[in-house]
Amino acid sequence: xxxxxxxxxxAAPPVGGDQLVMVVDDDxxxxxxxxxxxEHAGYRVVEHDSGESALFGEGEGAxxxxxxxxxxxxxxxx
Amino acid sequence: xxxxxxxxxxxxxIIVVTAQRELETAVAAMRAGAYDYVTKPLDRDRLLxxxxxxxERRELVASVxxxxxxxxxxxxxxxxxxxxPKMRELARQVERVLSSDVAVCVFGESGTGKELIARAIxxxxxxxxxxxxxxxxxxxPESLQESExxxxxxxxxxxxxxxxxxxxxxxxxxxxxxxxxxEMSLSTQASLLRTLQEKVIRRVGGSTEIPIxxxxxxxxxxxxxxxxxxxxxxxxxxxxxVVYPVHLPPLRERIDDxxxxxxxxxxxxxxxxxxxxxxxxxxxxxxxxxYRWPGNVRELQNVVHRSLLACRGDEIALAxxxxxxxxxxxxxxxxQNTNGHARPAEEEEIIPLHELERRAIxxxxxxxxxxxxxxxxxxxxxxxxxxxxxxTLDLSQDVA
Numbered sequence: 001x002x003x004x005x006x007x008x009x010x011a012a013p014p015v016g017g018d019q020l021v022m023v024v025d026d027d028x029x030x031x032x033x034x035x036x037x038x039e040h041a042g043y044r045v046v047e048h049d050s051g052e053s054a055l056f057g058e059g060e061g062a063x064x065x066x067x068x069x070x071x072x073x074x075x076x077x078x
Numbered sequence: 079x080x081x082x083x084x085x086x087x088x089x090x091x092i093i094v095v096t097a098q099r100e101l102e103t104a105v106a107a108m109r110a111g112a113y114d115y116v117t118k119p120l121d122r123d124r125l126l127x128x129x130x131x132x133x134e135r136r137e138l139v140a141s142v143x144x145x146x147x148x149x150x151x152x153x154x155x156x157x158x159x160x161x162x163p164k165m166r167e168l169a170r171q172v173e174r175v176l177s178s179d180v181a182v183c184v185f186g187e188s189g190t191g192k193e194l195i196a197r198a199i200x201x202x203x204x205x206x207x208x209x210x211x212x213x214x215x216x217x218x219p220e221s222l223q224e225s226e227x228x229x230x231x232x233x234x235x236x237x238x239x240x241x242x243x244x245x246x247x248x249x250x251x252x253x254x255x256x257x258x259x260x261e262m263s264l265s266t267q268a269s270l271l272r273t274l275q276e277k278v279i280r281r282v283g284g285s286t287e288i289p290i291x292x293x294x295x296x297x298x299x300x301x302x303x304x305x306x307x308x309x310x311x312x313x314x315x316x317x318x319x320v321v322y323p324v325h326l327p328p329l330r331e332r333i334d335d336x337x338x339x340x341x342x343x344x345x346x347x348x349x350x351x352x353x354x355x356x357x358x359x360x361x362x363x364x365x366x367x368x369y370r371w372p373g374n375v376r377e378l379q380n381v382v383h384r385s386l387l388a389c390r391g392d393e394i395a396l397a398x399x400x401x402x403x404x405x406x407x408x409x410x411x412x413x414q415n416t417n418g419h420a421r422p423a424e425e426e427e428i429i430p431l432h433e434l435e436r437r438a439i440x441x442x443x444x445x446x447x448x449x450x451x452x453x454x455x456x457x458x459x460x461x462x463x464x465x466x467x468x469x470t471l472d473l474s475q476d477v478a
């Protein structure tokens with residue numbers, strides 16, 4: 001995984017247009033990394049640590065969702 | 079999960095983040111409707127590329143929808159590809175119910191495009207400016223079905239950490255697709271019936287009645303009438319929802335549409351693959367037309383996608399197709415009825431091996447004017463074997 005500092009240095013122009021991206025991952029490091037990159041690119045980010053919280057928590061109006069495969073299996077494993 | 083998120087927002091592009099060694103999960107997710115995938119370890123450029131593309135696509139879809147409604151788009155089933163007689167008839171059927179709110183129930187096998195029909199009904203109806211919400215009853219545990227449909231108040235049950243609007247509320251003013259309706263639990267069916275009668279909903283754990291104005295379209299691969307008889311589906315709900323049944327044919331019954339569909343998928347999938355593959359070889363297309371397509375159009379899309387990834391040139395060749403489809407390329411033997419006249423192959427039959435053998439031997443004998451020696455060579459077996467088979471199959475009248 002790239003470190004956050006080195007990966008943010010060559011500033012990509014912000015393209016996110018303040019749109020909301022939902023990030024679902026049980027790994028806090030992955031969430032932090034994705035949040036940093038996405039915010040740097042001009043997106044707003046809402047994080048969830050499980051599929052359950054993504055389905056029932058905030059995030060309405062998200063333009064895109066990034067979901068890790070572990071969380072994606074949540075419903076099937078119930 | 080993907081279907082749940084999409085039940086919340088049918089247009090939400092979902093990017094699956096997966097470990098490199100779990101690529102099959104990514105493939106499964108793509109099949110379930112994910113837009114793209116990125117692998118861990120994460121790469122910033124790849125992630126941003128995927129997110130930007132997904133966002134752009136979403137904006138594009140939204141603006142196309144706006145344009146279509148501005149133009150008052152009337153081309154029914156515009157998003158459904160097909161020119162076969164069955165699909166034309168289907169378009170005519172659907173057209174008749176566009177302007178009313180009559181409950182349409184789309185019957186069809188898995189992968190035939192029931193949701194596309196529902197979307198087309200919505201897009202062609204006066205509700206087209208309202209939302210289209212789809213909920214797949216099969217993917218939702220029984221305990222969550224009511225909460226998904228009617229929403230819940232904060233604290234209504236463990237995990238309900240905030241108030242959430244259900245599908246009915248989200249679809250207010252628009253169309254709600256109840257997909258795989260046959261999988262809905264009996265208790266949810268009772269609540270649904272009440273909602274349809276009273277045109278109000280109450281969120282789980284809530285007491286306020288919220289009026290709703292929603293057109294219902296439902297879809298199922300099951301025979302709902304049989305489900306009613308088996309006691310798994312409420313009869314009163316059946317009569318309320320199955321007012322106007324529409325039957326979507328399986329792909330094997332509209333093989334004339336396969337070339338059109340392949341062309342459509344080549345155009346739409348090309349972008350994701352990042353290479354220009356313009357066409358498909360006649361042999362490969364022929365193989366696609368012979369296959370039985372148990373997974374229907376969805377399976378065809380998946381096969382075209384896989385073949386695009388396997389393809390090295392600018393045309394999909396027979397070798398690029400998955401093996402199980404390549405292997406259906408056998409010389410076709412027209413089934414014969416008792417008069418010996420070939421009849422049109424409306425459906426590919428399974429022919430018993432002894433019958434195949436009989437036809438092969440008859441052909442070989444005809445081709446060699448009844449010479450057993452030459453026929454045996456053509457068939458790749460020994461003369462003695464052929465004599466034995468001719469005796470067993472009672473074909474001696476074909477021998478010279």
